[in-house]
Amino acid sequence: MSWMSRHFWNIKNWHWVSSAICLIGLLLFAATGITLNHAADIESEPQIASIENxxxxxxxxxxxxxxQLPQTFYSWYKETTGMALSDSALIQWEQNELYVASPRPGGDRWFTVALDTGEFYQEATDRGTLAYLNDLHKGRNTGPAWRWFIDIFSAACVVFSLTGLWLLKRYAKGRKSTWPLVIAGLLIPVAFLLYPAHAEADELKITLPRIKVAEYHAPYVAVWLADDKAKRVKDIAVWYDTQMENQKGEKWLKDLRLWWRRSGRSAELPIDGVSGATRRPGTSTVDLDGTFDNLPAGNYVLYVEAARELGGREVLSVPLTLPVTTASTEKAQGKNEITTIELKTEPHS
Known part of the structure; x- marks a missing residue:
């Protein structure tokens, strides 16, 4: 057997070469695995820039x-925004609107064009380095090159694991704890999988409709908890245009008429841990972990109110009994400005 053949079939060589290839990737994926697992606990303030023309x-x-869009539009877009428009951008045509999205790791960019008036509005969001690394972990909006890397990296991890198992088998005779540890490595994750998922997880899902109008503005939304006499107990979330100069976005919070009467007019804005940017159409999740802690036992009502400029206003509510003794899901169906709200609660130990 030649020198090259001996080295090619040497398990130790395969093991150390695959470990060298995997090293940086494993550290990255391990670190971002932790940050993804605790995403709700890590505060981040996205940077949002908008352009109107x-x-x-x-x-x-x-x-x-x-x-495809005409080449003249690509040129106008670059001249207007200073950004290039990718050929892979997602293009959607509505009745009176063009919607184009250019998602990327750690952020996104989208714009709309009102086809009857020519109004152009773009919003670019940068969620920071941590969000960028988390998206790399998930392979989200990363393109074909990164997907190839993940495939190669995964193959190297498989080689690293299998050659490691082979080496364990080879040297297990002198180490009595080898196979008990290998079996433990299998049983421990299985035990965690069998543990009830989402234990003690409370959340509210709000789904906003995509409304086909020439001029669309993301709605302002308020979420608050009230007692059974409709008296406000605490604010949970208030979404409005936080990026407007001199806090001008706060001016339109009065359109959330019910919330404004119950809480808004006496609140000091922005409300720490409550105020946030508006959301685009789709489903957004509000983490309610700890929201209901230390509240007296009794019957409550959770309200969600949405109001949209040049649009309508709608209020939905779902009942809530504290303390929560059994897992439950309460839903309410909207008609205009809110599609649905869904409150999930779990008993806390």
Whole structure:
């Protein structure tokens, strides 16, 4: 057997080479595994930048439903925003609106064009380095090159694990604890999987509809808890335009009429841990961990109110009894500004 053949079939060589290839990747994935597991506990303030403009009438006439936008629009977009528009951007045509999304790791960018008026609005969000690394962990919006890396890295991890198992078998005779530890490595994660999922996890899901109108503004939303006499107990979330200069976004909170009467007019804005940016259409989750702690036993009502500029207003509510003794899910269906709200509660030990 030649020198090259001996080294090729040497398990130790495969083990140390695969470990060298995996080292940095394993550290990255291990660290981001921890941050993903505790994402709700790590505070982060996304940076949001918006641009408003008008698409020239001559260019607006060229915008017709298709998979690609005209090259003249790409040039106008770069000149207007200072950013290039990728050919892989997600393009959606609505009745009177063009919607284009360019998601990326750790952030996203989207814009709309009102096809009847030419109004252009773009929002770019940067959620920071930690969100960027977390998205790399998930392979979210990363492109084909990173997906190839994950495949190669995963294959190297498999080689590293199997050669490690082979080496354990080879040297197990002198180490009595080898196989008990290997079996423990199998049984421990199984035991955690069998443990009830989402124990003691309280959350509220709010689904906002995508409304087909020429001029769409993300709704302001307020979430608060009231007692059985409708008296406000505590604010949970208030979403509004926090990026407007000189806190001008607070001016329109009065449109949340019910919340404003119960709480808003006497609140000092922004409310720490409660105020946040508006959400786009889709489902958003409000983490309620610890929200109901130390509240007296009794019957409560959780309210969600949404109001949209140039749109309507809607209030939904679901009942809540404290302390929570059994896992439950309460839902309410909206008609206009809110699609649904869903409150999930679990008994706390």
């Amino acid at each position: 008008l698409v020239p009438a001559s260019l607006l006439r060229q915008l017709k439903p298709s998979r």
